Amino acid sequence: MSNPQILLKARPAGRPGPEHFEFVESAMPAPGRGEVLLRHRFLSLDPYMRGRMDDTASYAAPVALGGVMEGECVAEVLESQHDGFAPGDWVRGARGWQGFSAAHGSSLVKIPKDGGGVSHSAYLGVLGMPGTTAWVGVTEIGRPKPGDVFVVSAASGAVGGVAGQIARKYGCRVIGIAGGPEKCRYVKDVLGFDDCLDHRGDLPAALDAACPDGIDVYFENVGGPVQEAVLPRMRAFGRIAFCGSVATYNTRPLPPGPNLSILTRRKLTLQGFIVSDHPLAWPVWRERGAAWLRDGSLKFKEDVVEGLQNAPDAFVGLLEGKNFGKLVIKI
Amino acid sequence: MSNPQILLKARPAGRPGPEHFEFVESAMPAPGRGEVLLRHRFLSLDPYMRGRMDDTASYAAPVALGGVMEGECVAEVLESQHDGFAPGDWVRGARGWQGFSAAHGSSLVKIPKDGGGVSHSAYLGVLGMPGTTAWVGVTEIGRPKPGDVFVVSAASGAVGGVAGQIARKYGCRVIGIAGGPEKCRYVKDVLGFDDCLDHRGDLPAALDAACPDGIDVYFENVGGPVQEAVLPRMRAFGRIAFCGSVATYNTRPLPPGPNLSILTRRKLTLQGFIVSDHPLAWPVWRERGAAWLRDGSLKFKEDVVEGLQNAPDAFVGLLEGKNFGKLVIKI
Numbered sequence: 001m002s003n004p005q006i007l008l009k010a011r012p013a014g015r016p017g018p019e020h021f022e023f024v025e026s027a028m029p030a031p032g033r034g035e036v037l038l039r040h041r042f043l044s045l046d047p048y049m050r051g052r053m054d055d056t057a058s059y060a061a062p063v064a065l066g067g068v069m070e071g072e073c074v075a076e077v078l079e080s081q082h083d084g085f086a087p088g089d090w091v092r093g094a095r096g097w098q099g100f101s102a103a104h105g106s107s108l109v110k111i112p113k114d115g116g117g118v119s120h121s122a123y124l125g126v127l128g129m130p131g132t133t134a135w136v137g138v139t140e141i142g143r144p145k146p147g148d149v150f151v152v153s154a155a156s157g158a159v160g161g162v163a164g165q166i167a168r169k170y171g172c173r174v175i176g177i178a179g180g181p182e183k184c185r186y187v188k189d190v191l192g193f194d195d196c197l198d199h200r201g202d203l204p205a206a207l208d209a210a211c212p213d214g215i216d217v218y219f220e221n222v223g224g225p226v227q228e229a230v231l232p233r234m235r236a237f238g239r240i241a242f243c244g245s246v247a248t249y250n251t252r253p254l255p256p257g258p259n260l261s262i263l264t265r266r267k268l269t270l271q272g273f274i275v276s277d278h279p280l281a282w283p284v285w286r287e288r289g290a291a292w293l294r295d296g297s298l299k300f301k302e303d304v305v306e307g308l309q310n311a312p313d314a315f316v317g318l319l320e321g322k323n324f325g326k327l328v329i330k331i
Numbered sequence: 332m333s334n335p336q337i338l339l340k341a342r343p344a345g346r347p348g349p350e351h352f353e354f355v356e357s358a359m360p361a362p363g364r365g366e367v368l369l370r371h372r373f374l375s376l377d378p379y380m381r382g383r384m385d386d387t388a389s390y391a392a393p394v395a396l397g398g399v400m401e402g403e404c405v406a407e408v409l410e411s412q413h414d415g416f417a418p419g420d421w422v423r424g425a426r427g428w429q430g431f432s433a434a435h436g437s438s439l440v441k442i443p444k445d446g447g448g449v450s451h452s453a454y455l456g457v458l459g460m461p462g463t464t465a466w467v468g469v470t471e472i473g474r475p476k477p478g479d480v481f482v483v484s485a486a487s488g489a490v491g492g493v494a495g496q497i498a499r500k501y502g503c504r505v506i507g508i509a510g511g512p513e514k515c516r517y518v519k520d521v522l523g524f525d526d527c528l529d530h531r532g533d534l535p536a537a538l539d540a541a542c543p544d545g546i547d548v549y550f551e552n553v554g555g556p557v558q559e560a561v562l563p564r565m566r567a568f569g570r571i572a573f574c575g576s577v578a579t580y581n582t583r584p585l586p587p588g589p590n591l592s593i594l595t596r597r598k599l600t601l602q603g604f605i606v607s608d609h610p611l612a613w614p615v616w617r618e619r620g621a622a623w624l625r626d627g628s629l630k631f632k633e634d635v636v637e638g639l640q641n642a643p644d645a646f647v648g649l650l651e652g653k654n655f656g657k658l659v660i661k662i
Contacts, residue, residue, distance in 0.1 A: 051596070058596045059567065223592055236390065242594040256587035261554055263573040263603030265382070265389045270601040272594030 003028050004308050006097040008063045011055055015250040015319070020053065021069070021312040029102040036085045036108070038075035038093070038101050043308065043329040044124035045071065045315045046158070050249040059274050069097035069311075072129055073331075074111065074120050089113065092123050097311055099331055118293055119302070125326035126300035127289050130158035133243060133275040135285040137219055138166045140278065141241035141271050146171030148216035149235070151207075153226050155196055156183040156301070158326035159243060162289075163219045164193050165298055172217070175210050177203070177226055179321045186324075191299055203229045214238070222247040224255070231258045234268050242272035249319055301325030334359050335639050337428040339394045342386055346581040346650070351384065352400070352643040360433035367416045367439070369406035369424070369432050374639065374660040375455035376402065376646045377489070381580040390605050400428035400642075403460055405442065405451050419444065423454050428642055430662055449624055450633070456657035457631035458620050461489035464574060464606040466616040468550055469497045471609065472572035472602050477502030479547035480566070482538075484557050486527055487514040487632070489657035490574060493620075494550045495524050496629055503548070506541050508534070508557055510652045517655075522630055534560045545569070553578040555586070562589045565599050573603035580650055632656030 002025040009022040031037045052063045052070055063070055073095040077085050082105030085091070091108040095101045111123045118127065125131060137159070144150050150167040154160040155176025164174045164187070176187040176196035187196035197206040199222075207215075207229055214235035220227060223245025234240070248254055262268065275281070292298035303325040305314045311329045318327050333356040340353040362368045383394045383401055394401055404426040408416050413436030416422070422439040426432045442454045449458065456462060468490070475481050481498040485491040486507025495505045495518070507518040507527035518527035528537040530553075538546075538560055545566035551558060554576025565571070579585055593599065606612070623629035634656040636645045642660045649658050 059598065223590075227591065242591065244595055245592040248590065248592060254590035254592060256589065257591045258588050259554075259579065259585035260558070260573065260588045260601070261576040261579060261585060263601060264575055264605065265603070267390065267603050267605055267608060268601075269603075270591070270594060270599075272596070272598050272600075274595065274598055277598060 001028055002026060003101075004099040006069050006308065006311055007066055008053060008069055009065070011053055011065070012250075014252050016050070016053060016312070016316055018312055023309050026098075029100055031079055031081050031102040034082050034106075035102045035104050036077050036082055036091075037079040038073070038091065038095060038103055039078050040073040040075045040095055040099055040101065040331050042074040042121040042124055043071050043097055043311060043331060044073070044128065045311060045318055045327045045329060046130065047244055047246045047249060047319060049315065050319055059276075070094060071097050072124055073101075074123050075101075080105075085110075090120060092128065097308065099308060116290065118290075121302060121304065121328045121330075122293075122300065124328055125158050125302060126162060126293065126298065127286055129275060130326060131162045131289050132278075132282050132285045134159045134162035134166060135289070136275050136278045136281045137241040137243050137273060138163050138170075140281070141273050142167070142217040142219055142239050144170045144172045144217045148172045149175065149211050149214065150217045150219070151175045151177065151211065151215050151230060152219035152221070153177040153199070153230075154221035154246065154321075155187045155191075155193065156324065157221065158300075160219065160221050161187065161191050161300065162298070165191055167217070167219075168192060169297075175207075177222075183324060186301070190301070199226050207233050217241070219243060220245065223257075224248055228258050231262060234262070234266055236266050238266060238268050240268065240270045242270060246319060246321075303327045304330050306330045332359055333357060334432075335430040337400050337639065337642055338397055339384060339400055340396070342384055342396070343581075345583050347381070347384060347643070347647055349643055354640055357429075360431055362410055362412050362433040365413050365437070366433045366435050367408045367413050367422075368410040369404070369422065369426060369434055370409050371404040371406045371426055371430055371432065371662050373405040373452040373455055374402050374428055374642060374662060375404070375459065376642060376649055376658045376660060377461065378575055378577040378580060378650060380646065381650055390607075401425060402428050403455055404432075405454050406432075411436075416441075421451060423459065428639065430639060447621065449621070452633060452635065452659045452661075453624075453631065455659055456489050456633060457493060457624065457629065458617055460606060461657060462493045462620050463609075463613050463616045465490045465493035465497060465550075466620070467604060467606050467609045467612045468572040468574050469494050469501075471612070472604050473498070473548040473550055473570050475501045475503045475548045479503045480506065480542050480545065481548045481550070482506045482508065482542065482546045482561060483550035483552070484508040484530070484561075485552035485577065485652075486518045486522075486524065487655065488552065489631075491550065491552050492518070492522050492631065493629070496522055498548070498550075499523060500628075506538075508553075514655060517632070521632070530557050538564050548572070550574060551576065554588075555579055559589050562593060565593070565597055567597050569597060569599050571599065571601045573601060577650060577652075634658045635661050637661045
């Protein structure tokens with residue numbers, strides 16, 4: 001038996017392609033003391049991984065050239081040399097784009113063997129990093145109030161879809177922004193947003209119509225022209241939670257942004273955040289999100305691609321909005 | 332006797348000039364019940380007034396065409412129909428670019444007849460709106476910690492000079508940015524900043540040398556290329572207090588700004604503010620600033636121009652950084 005892996009072969013200057021990845025079959029890992037041998041069942045693909053392909057300082061170190069691409073996995077324990085784990089347990093951990101790994105038990109979080117009422121892969125999405133990101137971004141950064149107008153971009157995505165549903169629970173009027181009529185319909189009809197605007201249309205006009213009195217909270221996932229359309233429509237004392245800017249992850253050099261003098265005139269607060277800086281939020285969200293999934297008030301959608309070897313293509317598509325729902329690789 | 336006034340004659344498209352102002356001699360105002368007749372002794376000129384000349388929505392209504400230009404004054408009471416004021420009292424109030432006015436007593440703040448150890452005009456600067464702006468921007472928005480690297484632009488100006496001195500009291504390393512060697516020397520030698528960089532030189536390189544580990548707090552007064560140089564040098568969890576952006580007040584349309592994806596990567600907070608939203612800070616600063624002036628630990632400089640008729644030229648110069656110290660008109 002061998003361990004399939006996807007390595008970072010070269011650093012992309014803009015859009016990544018097959019030439020930046022390498023699929024290899026490596027030797028099976030052997031667990032040491034305190035470690036477990038994992039069989040990875042699902043791999044999460046998320047936009048932040050594009051940043052890890054660059055060799056520039058960011059909030060986390062880049063993936064080394066020739067190193068295994070980083071990513072969260074849901075995995076099954078095959079062997080254990082750690083008291084807390086037994087074969088057959090299911091766990092989540094940052095185990096990378098590969099089929100197997102040996103991991104110290106302390107780096108893993110157990111998840112219910114039977115999924116606890118949701119799919120195992122949900123622990124990579126709605127109950128994982130993206131869901132927790134939405135929880136932190138809304139509750140700690142955007143801090144909406146009942147009656148606020150809350151706008152979220154990439155609204156059908158893994159983070160945006162959850163963010164908007166949390167804002168609905170605050171009593172906000174929630175307006176999504178998504179790409180194309182199918183995603184917009186899903187955001188309105190399934191996720192229950194008050195409205196969803198197609199950024200492929202005339203977004204400034206659509207925002208004026210949907211938010212005639214302006215926007216109190218904007219949950220920013222995309223940057224680019226969507227950001228440019230939203231900023232001048234922010235209301236006095238508005239907050240923008242800067243979660244990401246997937247629209248420009250492949251753009252080098254980075255394009256200019258909006259003029260910021262409006263920050264003073266409107267007394268706006270723009271705040272960037274990274275979910276890993278908020279460790280205490282994870283267990284809170286895991287519990288609250290799970291309860292809302294059980295009572296049916298929280299919806300999610302997965303876009304499952306089969307086969308580790310398809311991860312690079314799926315990832316490139318993710319950066320271009322081609323996925324529909326949380327993108328996971330079934331290994 | 333007549334009342335000299337400067338009116339807004341036309342709205343400038345970019346840089347204001349003499350053609351946008353009109354000097355007139357009007358009838359003397361007559362105070363009604365609860366009002367006092369004021370003889371204005373000093374008029375404050377501040378960059379925010381450029382915004383009031385535009386006919387666009389901002390945090391305050393624009394000056395009407397043909398209306399008296401707005402501004403804070405220090406004035407002497409000539410007559411009083413208000414129990415709280417007597418002839419000979421000195422007050423501060425938003426009384427406009429004119430020689431006299433009739434004002435309700437409730438709109439005025441008394442200042443010491445003898446100045447209380449500082450010039451009367453100081454109540455328009457270090458102890459007035461600009462000083463309070465610095466106090467709010469540092470204490471409530473920038474929230475520095477001892478050991479932080481604190482950068483402030485327009486460091487020799489009415490707000491920046493006070494902001495940096497307050498940050499020094501927090502135990503920050505304070506780096507000013509100013510235009511030209513004379514201003515930079517003043518900021519270092521008189522105001523006691525740790526360093527002051529000339530933005531007319533190679534500012535990115537100067538910032539790298541002065542702040543090799545990055546910047547924790549930036550007090551933003553100017554926008555433009557200075558902002559562009561500072562933003563990429565912000566340290567993780569840094570804060571930017573957006574007080575103003577005088578570098579682009581005359582620029583139409585507004586130029587683009589920096590790409591904002593760095594907000595997420597560095598977990599930055601950018602917050603705009605207007606001092607009038609913080610009414611409780613005014614008396615606090617008046618007391619604390621006065622104490623620091625008395626003990627010699629707070630310095631300020633005034634640029635006094637004689638004659639109301641010279642206010643338009645002085646104001647245009649202010650927007651171009653030609654003043655040196657807090658600009659006031661002696662009427």
